[in-house]
Amino acid sequence: MKSNKKLQEKDFKVEIGLDNPEDLLREDATKVDSFFQSHIAARSPQRVIKNALLAVQYKMEEYLERDDIKANKYISLEDFLSEFLKILNLSFKHFAIKIDTSDANLKKYLKGDRKFNTELAMKFGNFFHTNPELWLRLYLKNEFIQLNAAKKDRKYAKYDYEKQLELSK
Secondary structure (H helix, E strand, O other), X not given: OHHHHHXXXXXXXXXXXXXXXXXXXXXXXXXXXXXXXXXXHOOOHHHHHHHHHHHHHHHHHHHHHOOOOOOOOOOOHHHHHHHHHHHHXXXXXXXXXXXXXXXXXXXXXXXXXXXXXXXXXXXXXXXXXXXXXXXXXXXXXXXXXHHHHHHOOOOOOOOOHHHHHHHOO
């Protein structure tokens, strides 16, 4: 029993009321920083690219979760695509070729001249190793943002069941 008590006192020595706690915090912060820097330096180029791609994907997911985005502040498919292509050091034209389309045709989809569709979402998803639904949800969210802006112009005001009920009285 005595040896157990000595072991406990030795192993759990605690200093209370350090003279200068900032020094200890700086020292710990320096140790943590050097650990992270060594970890970062040890990453392979593929891991660096994968992490950067994941960062954009998380940005897309965070964007989709937000409800406070205005029509003049939305982030387009083209913006997210540009971020992915920049990380991969890939031109827009080369990407279009890789997904079996022309750059002019792809531009029409991204600018809204043509409707973004499930096939393109599958191509984007497979190419960037993301869920194709992410691309479709992003497209639909931006469509709704633009439609809600148009709703303020009263374009959709006539589509209201309450007004129909008032008319039938």
